[in-house]
Amino acid sequence: MMKKTHAWSWGGPAPLGGLLALVVMLSGCAGASHRNNTRQPLSLSRTFVLPGVTNTRTNVGVPGRIDHLAYDPATQRLFVAALENSSMEVLDLATGRRVRSIPGILHAQGAACVSDTFSVAMTSGEDGLLHIFDTRTLEEKRTVEIGPDADNVRYDARNNAVLVTYGTTNAGAIAVLDARTWERQRTLQFPSRPESFQIDPNGKWLFANLPRGVRAVTDGEVAVVNRETGQTEAVIPLPGRARNFPMAYDAAHGRLFIACRRPARLIEIDVRSRAIIAEVPCTDDSDDLFFDAQTGQVLVIGGGFRPDLQTPESVSPCSPPGEMGGIDVFSVAADGVLTRKSTVPSAFHARTGLFVPVRRALYLAVPLRGKRAPEIREYILE
Numbered sequence: 001m002m003k004k005t006h007a008w009s010w011g012g013p014a015p016l017g018g019l020l021a022l023v024v025m026l027s028g029c030a031g032a033s034h035r036n037n038t039r040q041p042l043s044l045s046r047t048f049v050l051p052g053v054t055n056t057r058t059n060v061g062v063p064g065r066i067d068h069l070a071y072d073p074a075t076q077r078l079f080v081a082a083l084e085n086s087s088m089e090v091l092d093l094a095t096g097r098r099v100r101s102i103p104g105i106l107h108a109q110g111a112a113c114v115s116d117t118f119s120v121a122m123t124s125g126e127d128g129l130l131h132i133f134d135t136r137t138l139e140e141k142r143t144v145e146i147g148p149d150a151d152n153v154r155y156d157a158r159n160n161a162v163l164v165t166y167g168t169t170n171a172g173a174i175a176v177l178d179a180r181t182w183e184r185q186r187t188l189q190f191p192s193r194p195e196s197f198q199i200d201p202n203g204k205w206l207f208a209n210l211p212r213g214v215r216a217v218t219d220g221e222v223a224v225v226n227r228e229t230g231q232t233e234a235v236i237p238l239p240g241r242a243r244n245f246p247m248a249y250d251a252a253h254g255r256l257f258i259a260c261r262r263p264a265r266l267i268e269i270d271v272r273s274r275a276i277i278a279e280v281p282c283t284d285d286s287d288d289l290f291f292d293a294q295t296g297q298v299l300v301i302g303g304g305f306r307p308d309l310q311t312p313e314s315v316s317p318c319s320p321p322g323e324m325g326g327i328d329v330f331s332v333a334a335d336g337v338l339t340r341k342s343t344v345p346s347a348f349h350a351r352t353g354l355f356v357p358v359r360r361a362l363y364l365a366v367p368l369r370g371k372r373a374p375e376i377r378e379y380i381l382e
């Protein structure tokens with residue numbers, strides 16, 4: 001039996017309206033789906049509605065695509081990059097309310113929090129800036145020029161640095177900034193703009209996806225960078241795989257997880273041998289994935305079938321029907337074997353989110369569609 005769920009409207013309580021997450025268990029991707037009475041890895045806990053704020057013509061809610069999210073444990077606030085609304089949506093998870101909508105972050109894309117200094121940094125892809133705000137007062141501290149199409153942001157706690165990707169299809173880079181002064185320390189160069197990247201917390205390595213664009217059909221790559229020298233020491237090819245955007249890292253076992261969109265695959269790489277050790281089908285249009293060290297599970301968020309980028313013949317057998325997105329949950333065996341545990345059907349083009357281990361929660365961004373307002377859904381990991 002499913003748990004009762006609750007919906008919140010930012011600015012006041014609102015009824016859930018019957019919204020429940022239907023968890024579908026799959027007997028292999030191509031097999032028929034069926035319900036399972038055992039406890040599921042994910043359960044919908046709350047739904048937070050994002051009513052209209054700025055730049056909206058429908059007055060239904062924050063319009064357009066929602067990109068990445070960041071969480072600040074000190075304030076219990078979630079910071080959401082509302083890309084097409086060019087705003088940062090600030091949500092209080094303790095009270096279930098939207099604290100503020102901050103406009104003027106043009107084409108908002110990536111975000112990261114530095115809790116020690118009560119800072120949140122968010123990129124604006126249109127003008128290539130990094131905006132830094134105080135997570136408590138929400139006052140803007142400063143802006144830093146990064147470069148064209150500034151995108152993904154990561155905080156490196158070991159080196160107290162903030163790293164930001166930027167660039168074009170033919171030339172890319174990662175800017176490394178001092179997290180106290182926000183001055184640029186160095187620039188890591190790549191042959192194309194990196195997408196998601198991960199930092200080895202126990203060593204000197206950085207791993208970056210090089211998909212060469214959203215419509216790429218050629219082989220994707222993963223770059224292995226030596227942080228101490230700034231040099232790319234290896235490139236791991238993904239033969240026959242393209243559009244490798246999201247990435248997660250299991251530091252304890254030296255395993256890198258990457259999801260491709262063409263075709264839809266979850267790929268596991270041993271970073272010591274720099275070899276692919278496992279690969280399984282996953283949901284379409286993936287844009288975020290996470291490794292849960294507590295359970296040893298991999299969570300893949302996908303937006304589902306994209307008629308603008310796919311043909312019906314190319315749809316992954318793992319994706320929910322139609323244009324519905326899904327959240328895949330995979331287990332990882334000691335020998336690296338990947339096994340699908342479940343798929344949670346989500347919503348139209350819901351492909352970004354954030355896993356917050358300390359809350360045991362996955363936050364999913366659901367964009368506006370028609371008269372249905374956009375949402376942030378909170379799923380609890382069992």
